[in-house]
Amino acid sequence: MNTTTAPPATADTPTPTPPAEPAASRRGGFHSLRVAGLLRPTADTVAVTLEVPAALRAVFAHRPGQHVVVRHRRPGGELRRSYSLCPPPDDPEALRLVIKRGGPEGFGAYATSRLETGDRLELSAPTGSFALPELPPGAHHVLLAGGSGITPLAPMATHALRRDPACRVSLIHSVPTSADAVLADELARLKDEFVDRLTVLHVLTREDRGSADGPLARRLDAAGLRHLLAAVGARPGPDTAFALCGPPGLLDTAREVLAHWGADPALVRWELFTTQPASHAQLAPHTPPPGPVSAAEARVSALLDGRRRVAAVGPGDASLLDALLRAHPDVPYACREGVCGSCRAKVVSGRVTADAQHALDDRDLAAGYTLVCRARPDTPEVTVDFDA
Template sequence: MARFHTLPVVAVDRLTDDSVALTLTVPPELREEYRHTPGQHLALRRKVDGIEIRRTYSICSPAPDGDGPSTLRVGVRLVDGGAFSTYALKEIGVGDELEVMAPAGRFTLEPAPGLYAAVVGGSGITPVLSIMSTLLAREPQARFCLIRSDRTAASTMFLEEVADLKDRYPDRFQLVTVLSREEQQAGLPSGRLDQERLRGLLPALLPVDAVAGWFLCGPYGLVEEAERALRGLGVPRARVHEEIFHVDSAAPAPGSAATAPAHSTVTARLDGRGGTWPVRDGESLLETVLRNRPDAPYACKGGVCGTCRAFLVTGEVRMDRNFALEREETEAGYVLACQSHPVTEKVELDFDR
């Protein structure tokens, strides 16, 4: 698990003033390992002054047929003070090599007939671009409605790629664009897509009850507002899929006030091997496992990407934040190791399930 391989950069495309798309070459012997489902992401890593930095970026290229992908393309938007995004925009060039983990993530859609829709904001278009392009190409009985929100036209990522889908599938792809800080000559008025606005807008655009799957992706606030709007419109929770790209530090975090025991251990199964180790005061379970198994999977360590998902076999934990696992996953017993702290003296995790 958590295997990284070095892949060369073959293209760097400037999308906007603050975003780029990186295209990586996958050699034939690794193509099966990098086969991906539409919507998955890659973890990239580098070392700065001896400190390892990992970040996840969604794959925007269509999912491959046949023997797996010969290339992978990801979108990177600059984050203020971002150690990796700054490097990507200002330093990475063609011929450079990046350390890349195999694809992961569950914000996905296997192509199937039906009507699908997405509400995205900013760089949230990235995984949905892969989902849409794969679905429309492979499934002639599928339709897709994209509602996207951006600050201005100039800040809109993958503008040409989305326009190309509209030209290629005019009868099966519906595009609705809202700009929050700029008026459009045609289309919807500017402003935020909040719960109230979406509850009025969505039924006017498409038959909400007929949508087989809703995909919400982008900043925390937009995803929460869209989820509440869909709930108010009676959409079953099982049809709603969410992926959050940016979480404000003040965003509410689920969790328990339960305190950790004085002494606790974690037993972890990873890649077929297990071990038991004491948890140091204040450590997350992921930090404990990493001290003893550096190959444990992780990326953001912020409860957003879901890379460190593990099954809680025994014991009880407290999760500080969870913006990656859906309710069905937590009810089934999955936790985020990077956000989990022991509540019982013994905790057992299985990263292989």
């Protein structure tokens, strides 16, 4: 568990209330968008292009690495699922989601089997801080994806190659078989466009390739990853950056290898990806932290889209999110596991204690950010800022 405390304030320092944010940056609420096109990159995925009306173009302007939350209403309740924005290389401003089937009761099952052109989906505005570090021209960007973790990294590769004509991009994609390599055709066309600057390697973890061996025909372990770093000519230094997106095991291995290899931690960006988000009922119950404050005595204020929302934290609330949602259903969230980062907010007053917050890195924690789906009050009053 970790504890996040707001920066110190004097008696003369008021609780900050930011001015109203421009529409493009607002995080609360959902917008109904028409499905303009459907493609099926693999047998169990669908690429969904959304039509963005002129009035919402500023709201849905996005950059590589950001994601949206899809709200799917159905009998018995609603589902929320976060998806990285993954426009095709030839249309980087398109609003496109690549959705994998997943479990039989999830939104992915609905999207891959029943969604049709002309249907409408409810989407939040784009959000997220996952991005390539800013480096001087000529940098080497090494991208590592596991499964559907390719969806934020492919647009990152396209953006880097087109923005910096001197840079190199090496993209390593670990998938069970070649049939699972979503976006392989688009990456092949991108490779043709940047033949001297883009390297794409697919690591096939379950495909029988006869006599083939080596890191491209087995599960990507530490030894295989070190081999691949050497193969793409990656060297630790100020001109080599890394972006990682995949399941927990792959990311744990990659971060450990890069740390021992000598990569600058500030140049390693990562985003955790899970294919089976647990329902809230499936999550392990929270245990109240030790201390003088009980949940029944606490109150949380949330700043969102320039407005303040206040809620009492009840004894049955597992998190700040539970308390806020009772009165304010527009508060952003998706997975409730601390994975997607949709409920990221900065603690500007008071203190919270939180369970594992996978979507936050050390920089986020040091700056005072928390995930309200994992955070509980540790002081009688807590204020969090979603707009920060």
